Each structure stands twice: as C-alpha cells, then as structure tokens.
Amino acid sequence: MTKVKNFCIFLLPTLICFFIAFILPFFMGLFLSFTDFRTVTDATFVGLKNYKEVFSGGEFLSSLWFTVKFTVVSVISVNLLAFLLALGLTRGIKGTNLFRTVFFMPNLIGGIVLGYIWQLIINGILYPYGQTLLSSANYGFLGLVVLMNWQMIGYMMVIYIAGLQSVPEDIIEAAHIDGASGWMRLKKIIFPQIMPSVTICTFLTLTNSFKLFDQNYALTDGGPSGKTKMLALDIYKTFYNKVGSEGVGQAKAVVFFIIVAVIALLQLYLTRDREA
Amino acid sequence: MKRKTADVIIFLFLLVMAVIFVAPVFIIVMNSFKGRFFISDTPFKLPDETSFVGLENYVSGLAKTGFFSSFGYSLLITVLSVAVIVLGTSMTAWYIQRHRNAFTKTLYYAFIFSMIVPFQMVMFTLSTLANRLGLSNPLGIVPIYLGFGAGLSVFLFSGFIKSVPISIEEAAAIDGCSESKTFFSVVFPMLTPIAVTVAILNAMWIWNDYLLPSLVLDRMKYKTIPVAVQSLRGSYGSVDMGAMMAMLVLSILPIIIFYLTSQKQIIKGVAAGAVKG
Structure with missing residues (x-):
C-alpha cells in the first residue's frame, strides 16, 4: 500500500507531464511523418512520400548546408576566442572578476532580443554603403556568426577557466624550470590537461549552433529569399507558413532529430572513451 | 620584467x-x-x-506591447515552472536511484533520451496536444515545462544523488521516518547545491524561451516578454524602432539586475550544468 502511495507521490506527477509533453508528441511526430495531415487527427498514411519530398526539394538541403557552414565557423571562432580570454583571465591580472562578469553577461540574454540588438548594429554599419542585412546572404551569415560569438564566448570561457585552474601548478612550474617556453608549456602540458573542457565546449557550441532558432528568426528571418534559413527555421516555416506541408515539416523534423542524435551519440562515445 | x-x-x-x-x-x-x-x-x-x-x-512601447503584463506572465511562468521542476525532478531522480528495477531503469534512459531530442521534433504535435488539453494558459504551460525539461534536471539530480551516502537515509528509516518524510527532511536539504544549478539553468531557459510560449499560449491573451518583443515586428515589416529599442532595454534590464546580484551562483551553476550535461 505504501509502495503504491510513494510511487504516486514521487513519480506520477513528473511521469504524467513527461508523457504528455514528450513521449506522446515524440511518437505522434514519428508516426505523422509518414502521413498527410493538417490537424493531427486527420492523418492518412502516405509511406515515404514526405521524406522523398524533403530530399528532392532544394530547400532542406540548402538549409542544411548553410547550417553546417555556420556551425563549423562558429565552433572554431567561439572556442578560439573563449580559450584566449580564459588564458588571459587565469594570470591573476587586475580586474579579472570584472572582465569575467562582462564577458559572460550576453549569455543570459534571450535569442530573440539578441537578434534585434544585432540587427540594429549591423544595419547601422551597412547603412553608409547603402546596404542592409538583407542585401546579401553573406551579411546574414556574418551577422549570425558575430551574434553567436557574442553570446557563447563568455559561457565557454567559464568552462575553460575551470579547466585551466584544475591544471596542477607544480607541473607547470617544473616545466618552467626545465626551460620550456610559454608556447611549449601550452602545447605539451596545459592543452593535454584540459582536453575534457575542449570536448565539452566543442559539443556545446556544436549543438547550440546546429539547433539555433530564435537568433536566426529575429536577425534575418531567413532572408534574403530564404538564403540564411537554418534547419530549425526551415522546419518552422514548413509547418506554419505553408498550408498543406505539415507532413513534410514533420519528416524534416525527424531527419533533424536524427542528425542531432548522431552528434550526441558521438559525444557520448568520445567522452566515455576517455573516462574508461 | x-x-x-x-x-x-x-x-x-x-x-x-x-x-x-x-x-x-x-x-x-x-x-x-x-x-x-x-x-x-x-x-x-x-x-x-x-x-x-x-x-x-x-x-x-509599453502601450503597444503591454509590457507589464508580459513581465508578469514571464515571471509567473518562470517561477512556477522552476519550482515545480526542482521539486518534481528531484523526487523522481531520488525514487529512480533508490528503487532500481527494470521499470525505473527504462524510465531513466527515457529521460536521458529526451535530452537529445530537439524541440522541432515535437513542436507541432506538442502544441496541438496542449491546445486540445486546455493548457493554453500561463498555468497550463507549467506542466509542459516540467515534462519537456525533466530530462536534464533528472539527469543532474541523479548524478548528485549517487554521491549522497545512503546510510543517513537508512538511519532515518530505522528511526521511523516514512519514505516521504526521509526525502523532505533528510535528503532534499542535502541536494541544495545541485538544486540551485537546476533552478538557474531552467530559469534561464524558460525566461528566454520563445517558441514554446508562442505556440502554446493563446497569443491574443498571454504574451511572455520574448513573444511581446517579437510581436513588435508585426506582419507588414514596418517596425516602430523607438518602441523596439525601449522594449529591448526593458527586457534586458531585469536579467542584468538579477545577474549582478547573484552572478557567482549563476556562473557556477551554468558551468556545473555544462560539465555534467
């Protein structure tokens, strides 16, 4: 009796919510990707038709390509700059705490607000040249990269700082006495020691960039003519801006999920490998 | 030199x-x-x-967006959801860790699995379901946040609970504490450090979240802050830039004040969440 009572108190509330907000929508989504539907209840089975449409229309693939380009550039630039800042902030320089506070701050601002902040700034920079953010897809691309850097650098920096601080002082000192130069110490001692932080930061920026939606939606809304549309935004627009393509939208979402899951499994594999 | x-x-x-x-x-x-x-x-x-x-x-800007009511909805939804998530997922994680069997194990992996599923996968079905179930209001969205956000929080609590010595709980049981009394008066206080991390991570997510409230909530009645800011763009492309600027400032202001008052906790919480997630 108490067993049932405890189950009801401890598990049931979360379980019911988890079922409604995740399990049920997930499997419904999986099923609906093989159907034609408008409102979930009027689904008719169409087999792989939606998936064929996903890969035959150029939209999804060009969004995928844009997303991959953006992700690669963001992951490299964010991690490089975050690591540099972390190095600078672990030398006991005056004002370290204030700098850390400032660099981390943008991370707390929501994606929609971030998008509009940078829209104003980039349009302001382009204005004297008679251009706007929507004049060329390159501006949108650069804008997204700058925005992503502004938002993520402080976050990654904090993780790198924690990693750097856990490197034992005496190893570095020993290397110093042995005459290792600053670069050598960085390459041979510090870097191998903070590899776990590097893996974490790489995957955090990777998944965050790949799944980006709010910033993309607010900054360019995919413009000009859909050329800066990332995957998440493409799925959103397929669902809500095109009547009759809900099935295709759901199929895109499934493909999107599979890509994200593969990245996550890769991360799991890499981190577990080292811990074992 | x-x-x-x-x-x-x-x-x-x-x-x-x-x-x-x-x-x-x-x-x-x-x-x-x-x-x-x-x-x-x-x-x-x-x-x-x-x-x-x-x-x-x-x-x-205030007139156009009804910013004060948006602030109220954002605050209400964030505070309630975070409270429910901290309470609900800590209990779930503890139950799973202390009752190891095939069912709880499956459940644990289901929670982990939900962490890697992007929102777009459930976006359409979840918002349709929420509307059908009458959850399109600021109170109704709370259980959705609990359900969709449970994965990471259960995972974080579970990791922490593994390091909590079981002997203290056994002592409490011998002294005649029921399971729920043991949890609330003995275990939960020990979970404070990870509970703070869970609260901060979820608060940041929910306060800034745009898609879920914009799809689930009745747009005419309830706008959270991100939804209100986005609504300024309107459908015809002409934006009142003055109002937009003012609203951006008002959206950032509470975050910066909150950040400056408890930045140590926030940075620590976010870093801890990242390392374990």
Missing part, C-alpha cells in the same frame, strides 16, 4: 574585448532615447537636441 609587459598587453586586449562586449547594450540604451526616425540611419550617434525624445519610446 618580461611577464609584466605581457600582462599589460593582455590587459589591453581584455579591455578592448570588454568594450566590444558592452557596446551593443550601450547602443541599445542610447537609441531608446532617440526619436524613431533617428535610429536605423544613425544608430551610433548619441542623442542630441533634435533626436532626443526623453521617455517617449518607453511610453509608446
């Missing part, structure tokens, strides 16, 4: 970066006091006699 010069160069580099990091916020604040037609063309100019409009943008 050499290290000193290096430090000076690094300090200057950090200073330049800090200016770059603060500048966008400063530019938004500056423009929020300029007339709407002086913003897009010359966003980098300080307000002068012709462009300065005082609080006009704030007045029109």
Whole structure:
C-alpha cells in the first residue's frame, strides 16, 4: 500500500507531464511523418512520400548546408576566442572578476532580443554603403556568426577557466624550470590537461549552433529569399507558413532529430572513451 | 620584467574585448532615447537636441506591447515552472536511484533520451496536444515545462544523488521516518547545491524561451516578454524602432539586475550544468 502511495507521490506527477509533453508528441511526430495531415487527427498514411519530398526539394538541403557552414565557423571562432580570454583571465591580472562578469553577461540574454540588438548594429554599419542585412546572404551569415560569438564566448570561457585552474601548478612550474617556453608549456602540458573542457565546449557550441532558432528568426528571418534559413527555421516555416506541408515539416523534423542524435551519440562515445 | 609587459598587453586586449562586449547594450540604451526616425540611419550617434525624445519610446512601447503584463506572465511562468521542476525532478531522480528495477531503469534512459531530442521534433504535435488539453494558459504551460525539461534536471539530480551516502537515509528509516518524510527532511536539504544549478539553468531557459510560449499560449491573451518583443515586428515589416529599442532595454534590464546580484551562483551553476550535461 505504501509502495503504491510513494510511487504516486514521487513519480506520477513528473511521469504524467513527461508523457504528455514528450513521449506522446515524440511518437505522434514519428508516426505523422509518414502521413498527410493538417490537424493531427486527420492523418492518412502516405509511406515515404514526405521524406522523398524533403530530399528532392532544394530547400532542406540548402538549409542544411548553410547550417553546417555556420556551425563549423562558429565552433572554431567561439572556442578560439573563449580559450584566449580564459588564458588571459587565469594570470591573476587586475580586474579579472570584472572582465569575467562582462564577458559572460550576453549569455543570459534571450535569442530573440539578441537578434534585434544585432540587427540594429549591423544595419547601422551597412547603412553608409547603402546596404542592409538583407542585401546579401553573406551579411546574414556574418551577422549570425558575430551574434553567436557574442553570446557563447563568455559561457565557454567559464568552462575553460575551470579547466585551466584544475591544471596542477607544480607541473607547470617544473616545466618552467626545465626551460620550456610559454608556447611549449601550452602545447605539451596545459592543452593535454584540459582536453575534457575542449570536448565539452566543442559539443556545446556544436549543438547550440546546429539547433539555433530564435537568433536566426529575429536577425534575418531567413532572408534574403530564404538564403540564411537554418534547419530549425526551415522546419518552422514548413509547418506554419505553408498550408498543406505539415507532413513534410514533420519528416524534416525527424531527419533533424536524427542528425542531432548522431552528434550526441558521438559525444557520448568520445567522452566515455576517455573516462574508461 | 618580461611577464609584466605581457600582462599589460593582455590587459589591453581584455579591455578592448570588454568594450566590444558592452557596446551593443550601450547602443541599445542610447537609441531608446532617440526619436524613431533617428535610429536605423544613425544608430551610433548619441542623442542630441533634435533626436532626443526623453521617455517617449518607453511610453509608446509599453502601450503597444503591454509590457507589464508580459513581465508578469514571464515571471509567473518562470517561477512556477522552476519550482515545480526542482521539486518534481528531484523526487523522481531520488525514487529512480533508490528503487532500481527494470521499470525505473527504462524510465531513466527515457529521460536521458529526451535530452537529445530537439524541440522541432515535437513542436507541432506538442502544441496541438496542449491546445486540445486546455493548457493554453500561463498555468497550463507549467506542466509542459516540467515534462519537456525533466530530462536534464533528472539527469543532474541523479548524478548528485549517487554521491549522497545512503546510510543517513537508512538511519532515518530505522528511526521511523516514512519514505516521504526521509526525502523532505533528510535528503532534499542535502541536494541544495545541485538544486540551485537546476533552478538557474531552467530559469534561464524558460525566461528566454520563445517558441514554446508562442505556440502554446493563446497569443491574443498571454504574451511572455520574448513573444511581446517579437510581436513588435508585426506582419507588414514596418517596425516602430523607438518602441523596439525601449522594449529591448526593458527586457534586458531585469536579467542584468538579477545577474549582478547573484552572478557567482549563476556562473557556477551554468558551468556545473555544462560539465555534467
């Protein structure tokens, strides 16, 4: 009796919510990707038709390509700059705490607000040249990269700082006495020691960039003519801006999920490998 | 001597970066006091006699977006959801860790699995389901946040509970504590450090979340802050830049105040969440 009572108190509330907000929508989504539907209840089975449409229309693939380009550039630039800042902030320089506070701050601002902040700034920079953010897809691309850097650098920096601080002082000192130069110490001692932080930061920026939606939606809304549309935004627009393509939208979402899951499994594999 | 010069160069580099990091916020604040037609063309100019409009943008922005009610909805949804998530997932995680069997194990993996599923996968079905179930209001969205956000929180609590010695709980049981009494008066207080992390991570997510509230909530009645900001863009492409600037400032302000009062906790919580997630 108490067993049932405890189950009801401890598990049931979360379980019911988890079922409604995740399990049920997930499997419904999986099923609906093989159907034609408008409102979930009027689904008719169409087999792989939606998936064929996903890969035959150029939209999804060009969004995928844009997303991959953006992700690669963001992951490299964010991690490089975050690591540099972390190095600078672990030398006991005056004002370290204030700098850390400032660099981390943008991370707390929501994606929609971030998008509009940078829209104003980039349009302001382009204005004297008679251009706007929507004049060329390159501006949108650069804008997204700058925005992503502004938002993520402080976050990654904090993780790198924690990693750097856990490197034992005496190893570095020993290397110093042995005459290792600053670069050598960085390459041979510090870097191998903070590899776990590097893996974490790489995957955090990777998944965050790949799944980006709010910033993309607010900054360019995919413009000009859909050329800066990332995957998440493409799925959103397929669902809500095109009547009759809900099935295709759901199929895109499934493909999107599979890509994200593969990245996550890769991360799991890499981190577990080292811990074992 | 050499290290000193290096430090000076690094300090200057950090200073330049800090200016770059603060500048966008400063530019938004500056423009929020300029007339709407002086913003897009010359966003980098300080307000002068012709462009300065005082609080006009704030007045029109507040009127257009109903910012105060949005602030109220955002606050209500965030506080309630975070409270429910911390309570619900800590209990779930504890139950799973203390009752190891095939069912709880499956459940645990289901929670982990939900962490890697992007929102787009369940976006359409979840919002349809929520509407059918009558959850399209600020209270109804709370269980959705609990359900969709449970994965990470259960995972974080579980990791922490594994390191909590079971002997204390056994002692409590021998002293006649029921399972729920043991949890609330013995275990839960010990979970405080990870509970703070869970609360911060979820608060940041829910406060800034745009898609879920925009799809689930009845748009005519309830707008959270991100939804209100987005609604300023309107459907015809003409944006009142003055109102937009004022609303951006008002959206950032509470976050910055909160950040400055408890930044140590926030940075620690976010870093801890990242390392374990």
